[in-house]
Amino acid sequence: MKIRVATAYLFIFLALSTCQATAAVVDLEVAMETVLPITRIKAWASFLQKAGFTNVQLRSAKLTDMPKVKTLGRKESPTFVITGILVGDTLHLPGGTFKYGQIDEAKLWIKRLQGDGAAALTTQKGAYGLSRDQIVEVYDQLTLKVKAKTAGQTTKEVIRSISRIWNLQVSVDSAARAQLFSEVPFNDELQGVTSGTAMAIVLKSTGLIMLPDKPIGSGVRIRITKPVKGLEFWPVGWESSQNPGKTAPDLFNELSVEIKNTEISKTVTAIGQRLQTRIFYDYASIAKRGISLNKKVNVPAGKIFYKKILDIALSQAGLHCEVMVDEANQPFLWISP
Secondary structure, rough: OOOOOOOOOOOOOOOOOOOOOOOOOOEEEEEEEEOOOOOOOHHHHHHHHHOOOOOOOEEEOOOOOOOEEEEEEEOOEEEEEEEEEEEOOOEEEEEEEEEEEOHHHHHHHHHHHHHHOOOHHHEEEEEEOHHHHHHHHHHHOOOOEOOOOOOOOHHHHHHHHHHOOOOEEEOOHHHHHHHHHOEEEEEOOOOOEEEHHHHHHHHHHHEEEEEEEEEOOOOEEEEEOOOOOOHHHHHHHHOOOOOOHHHHHHHHHHEEEEEEEEHHHHHHHHOOOOOOOHHHHHHHHHOOOOOOOEEEEEEEEEEEEEHHHHHHHHHHHOOOEEEEOOOOOOOOOOEOO
């Protein structure tokens, strides 16, 4: 370790090296807005070395200094030369900051740089922590439609067949595996529905969710897991930008009807056979609430449109329906408590 003090301005240089056989070299030059005591400089240098920076230099800041990354060497074995600005007790780097002692944050920043490259540090992130291009990639894949029939297949086979549609890796958390490989038959027909909404529907029936994410150093993937409070997941369909009448006009065709003491499941099936709009159930939430689809309902005689019939019948069972659209803007009805 060397320490130099220049007469024109204070320049402090600390060189600390660590061996990294496989990971890219990450050198760091720290520009201090306020020059620290030598003991504090040594402490920062030691901390940064432990975090994983290869060569560390600390010096007084210049007016032209700003956080940046310079990439040297070959693509397969680059050397990253970083300039960071130390303001008070916070080090500002491209796409990140951390304080003295926050070694996990420092290690994560280095891991992101080594795994995804310099550009990824400052690329603007949106939903699911993905870039705009990554979101487009996911959406394009999840817009592909389900080709195989699903009604009557085991839940695990439906999940497997949908996942094969995508040119994306599918990862399953260990805690979710038991629910995922369910032998329970899946009742709904998802053929023709986009694979994103279809998979969300099937997973919801097992109490699971999915979300796109990108592990450091890897490509975008679909992750299947258990729901956790605050975790953003891929929804079962989307709200339409148009009103329900324009989204699913067949729901608002009128007919003369009277329903007497008929199971809600049979009522919904009979109406569904007259509609182009598909109907799906939130089976997991319905079961959790202890609601039986065999509950008998009544709709008084009269001329009424299909959506109203469903609203009246479902309300008697503690249920309601929403007009949603899948990734290709195809409408469907989602029945839930």
